[in-house]
Amino acid sequence: MEVIGSDTEFQGSVLVVGGGIAGMQAAMDAANAGFFVHLVERSPAIGGIMARLDKTFPTNDCSM
Amino acid sequence: MDTEKCIACGLCAEKCPKKVTDLFNEGLIKRKAIYVPYAQAVPLKYAIDPESCIYLQKGKCGACEKLCPSGAINFKDRESVIEREVGSVILAPGFRSYDPSGLDFYAYDRSADVVTAPEFERMLSAGGPTAGHLLKPSGRAQGIEPEKIAWIQCVGSRDQNRCGHEYCSAVCCMFAVKQAVIAREHSRRPLDCAIFFMDLRTQGKDFDRYVDRAKKDGVRFVRARVHSIEPTGSEDGLRLRYALEDGSLAEEAFDVVVLSTGLEIDPGAKTLADRLTVDLDADGFVKASPLSPVCTSVPGIYACGAFTGPKDIPHSVMEASAAASAATEKIAAARHTRTRAVQRPEQIDVRQENPRIGVFVCNCGINIGGVVRVPEVVRFAETLPSVVYVEENLFTCSQDTQDKIVDIIREKRLNRVVVAACTPRTHESLFQETMAGAGLNKYLFEMANIRNHDSWVHANDPDAATKKAKDLVRMAVVKAALLRPLDEDQLPLTRTALVVGGGIAGMTAALCLAEQGYPVDLVERSDRLGGHGRRLLETGAGEPMAPFVEGLAERVVNHPDIRVHLESSVTAVEGFVGNFNTTVTSADGAAAIEHGVAVLATGAAESRPAEYLYGEHPAVVTSLELDDLIAGESGKVSAASDVLFVQCVGSRDDERPYCSKVCCTHSIQSALKIKRRNPEANVFVLYRDIRTYGQRETLYNQARKSGVHFFRYSLANKPNVSANGKKVRVEFIDPLLDRRFFVDADLLCLASAIVPRRNEELAQMFKVPTDADGWLLEAHQKLRPVDAATDGVFLCGMAHYPKPVDESIAQAKAAAARAATYLSMEAISVGGIVSVIDERDCTGCGACVAVCPYSAITMDQSRKTAVVNPALCKGCGACAAACPSETPKLMGFTHAQLYAQIKGALAA
Amino acid sequence: MTLKRMRFLQEVLDFVGLGGRLHMEWISSAEAQKFAQVVTDFTEKIRRLGPNPLHAFIQPDMILRPRVVAASGLKSTAAEKEDAKGSLPFTGKQ
């Protein structure tokens, strides 16, 4: 990996931009694997577009 | 807004004088300038919209600041820049829905009854502006319900002329069908739903089944491109004009038209990408190779979700996990360096003590206290048995109250705590932490929800609310008296993984895990790695497969942390997450492998068609066989002057109702190759729906431009194939001209179905169920697409469902990421709220074994008793309900505790 | 499955004369209005059905009571069925 030079120490943290379903999942997985996560979302709540959906296919589950 | 202080009481929004358009509800209703986006928002904290706030704009008002009971509002708060150093970055900015405003022929600007799909989604939602009551937008005030709704597909997708988006948005066909089904459910009257489409692209797992159900249910599917929507201004509503397949023009009136608007990238996301110098493609999506689906052009920056191409939720979730895997791979050495563990005092043993219950009743500002007479509830609680201390708090959840609770637990020697406040869903863990901080077992805690279940529901009836609060407190107290401390054991875990299957998915998963620092055993049935990847020629983007697969296999074989077992198979599996013990058998004998997690990547197979003269005539081949012919440079391909492809051979029929997902793209790629090699050749594709979803649409357009002929056939009118010397004669009906044609083809390529491998035994050993079609079943189709229902077992690649290479790789990386969340744990925490079976009372009838959804209960045949594995038990209680003699005890919810609670409820 | 179990209980309760007091509805967390409506409707329905007749049974002396009541309802053994019905021992109104 060239961007982080061999003399720099790795940061054990990840920045996730976007708090929709993908951002949330990525943040959870990274955090649960032992990395500190900064999650940035521009709106006041996470959830993204999925939170606006009524039900989801093909199981007709509630999207909340 | 200080989110630490905000208690989401809602007073501010109630008093806020400024109303603004609610964008969450697609502008269909108004909200206040201080707001929560929606009722279930996380965090559930109010926010000020600075563009609309009167105080922030004009310096006056400030009503909310004065009213806020917790002093959470601070108008002096300013935007601040926070700098953080991070190891890697994941971009997941999502998409926005295409805005059809400019398209005059769809009359979106002119008629309220033409709505976009996201708007319709809010109209259907129970949490939306009409509370899920389906109303005609133009007649909402009068309560007029629609009788006929039309969906127009491909608005802002597959349309280069008007909106410049060549790609298919991949999700609209399914969401339109879903909306039609749900709309019919919501409507009190029979609702006529029609979907106008070009190709029905429902290629996902179980999607075609859903469509079949919709068809049976009466949703109409009309294969037509609607060219105009005209508001009639009369009761007729909207007039749709369109051309039917046979060329005749048709007209039909609808009350509401839903435009199935496609996905596009938000300009904000493009700016973000520019700032980070991440390359985007012509469509605005992140430029990524199908062979490394979540990597951007900048090392250390990864992307997932709709930002890398239009996709549905399960695929987004998969990619998100894949991105987490990729983003943490290179910084794996720094794992746990930025996180910290919690310190707690030693636990006090209270088992020999009589219950001493402390009750904390919360006012929740005025949320509870404004309705329920809290002092009266406090006095009542004092009279309850075993209660030794009762206290009223303004906010029981505040930090200073936590400290106070700890002091009181010590001072009054409390050994059970009841908090009467809001919902355990959000606050139980906080109070349990407080308990642990005071040295009490966290399971000696009980909550009574006197807010959501009481003060909010009976806001206008303080007497009833107070009475109910007492009932709820009594129920909690009688249950609390019976609570017992529950132990959680910490089991050590083996930090290694077993990957079954050495195809692209299996190798990718193995490599990702090894890069994360976890040793991997890779088991492959055949004598070499690569699987089907070795027979594929190139990816959807035209990259050659062979060097990639070769390179991948080499890296796997040479990786110090990967042990490859060729010509081996799994013959026995014991144990559970963290502690599996698997027997792998090869010609050399059996070997026991200990591992903490397992990834199943056993792939799928190409079916051998039983029709169209396959196996009887040398000109008839399958897709993969054609690939072999093309790769082998045999004269057979170059010499062919007429080549014909038949799609959906063995897919989407009665026997296999699913779509094999990759064949449309595969056949079109092969067709293009043949055309390139011999431009004079006539190439025909007989299809049912062309499913080049997402950006694969480009290939379809290329094929049409290069002169490949496409003809549609239906299941009722399948083509007829007969031998004609060295050629085969294929007869079919062209629905456009309504005439019979035949082609004497030198080569007939059958896009045969992809079928699951018959590995029920392996699935059974790992306790992973298969679905009706034989694919391995994930824990949740949307939200846990790579987890199996069994903890510590993951699936990826074709074993889960047919999918192209990029999706297989993403899913494999995702499986590695999910597996890493277990492998990085300190220990496996076992116990707590789990079921316990006393073998003296167990008759061994097996009812609990049959109902356990997590296969956590097994039958000890020698002793004839059921045994619960606490590492697998999730505490759902199904066994406790199924047992005829109430033998399984669900700790924390035992029969005795529940009966006490019921009696408490009825004691008034 | 839940649905079938509930149906089963509904049928059994109906068979012993306690029908209509059990109801199940699928309501998601996003369907607050529907929840409120269902609960309101069901409360209304239960109110119409009247108090639970079982309440008449919490007295400790009930082993004796029905015989006494029965005897009083049996002045003439040839009493018409309607009469007998009129003096059914457990109607929940007592």
Place this chain on the structure above:
Amino acid sequence: MKDQVKKWLESGTVDIFLGMKMVDGHPLPHAFTLGNISDLEELVPGTVRYPLETFAAELAAENPDARIGLAARECTQRALNVLSLWNQAPTDRIETIKLNCCPSPLKEHAACSYLDPPEAGLFKKHFGIDNAADPEAVARFEPRERFSRWMYEFQKCIKCYGCRNICPVCFCEDCSLEHKDLIGTGQLPPEAPIFHLVRAVHMAGRCIDCGLCEEACPADIPLRLLYRKVNAVVDDLFDYRAGEGEQPPPFNIIGERPSLEPKPMENGSACPQR
């Protein structure tokens, strides 16, 4: 039959044969083995009914190698099927001699043996439920009357547990009917209707309609009718008949797709029903 049993024991087809033996004029359950083969003279064939299958199950559990024989009526066979499904009786080690049903004047009324139910007395006629009635007849009463009549029956219960003790398919170690939080102790009659309804629910999909409970009941409660009803509901909902075939018990299935809709609320609900 005696000859057959003798042959079985001598040839080792079975190690133990369970039957009734006449002791001082009373038929009592007895285990006939090679060791006491002379006892076979006392074997009572036919008429006596007793759930020997429960002994067979217990014996089989205690002696994992023993092969057990017994005479089986149709109901015995059904009970063995149920016990086998519930993992209580290893049917591969249990041999049966087919036995005709004991003669019963009401045989045409029921599927198998049904001892003459007592002629319903006046009280029962007016306030209770005739043991010979069928579920449909009971369903024809008005709900309030139905409730009253059932309560009349249930409150006669003296909590002798006879119904449970004689039941060939009751095998729990820890019986719910003795759960102190469910059924209070020292109270007569037991909490009506909870006692009987709990038992009825446990009988659903399990009762093999042998009628022993009703024979055992000193209070003449029409238990068989109640259990026939719960079985009918199970048949209706799950297409399952207890004692027949090898299907797993219906209440233990999870994860199937629902094939029903919730029962609509009567008197009109404002909620949109599908």
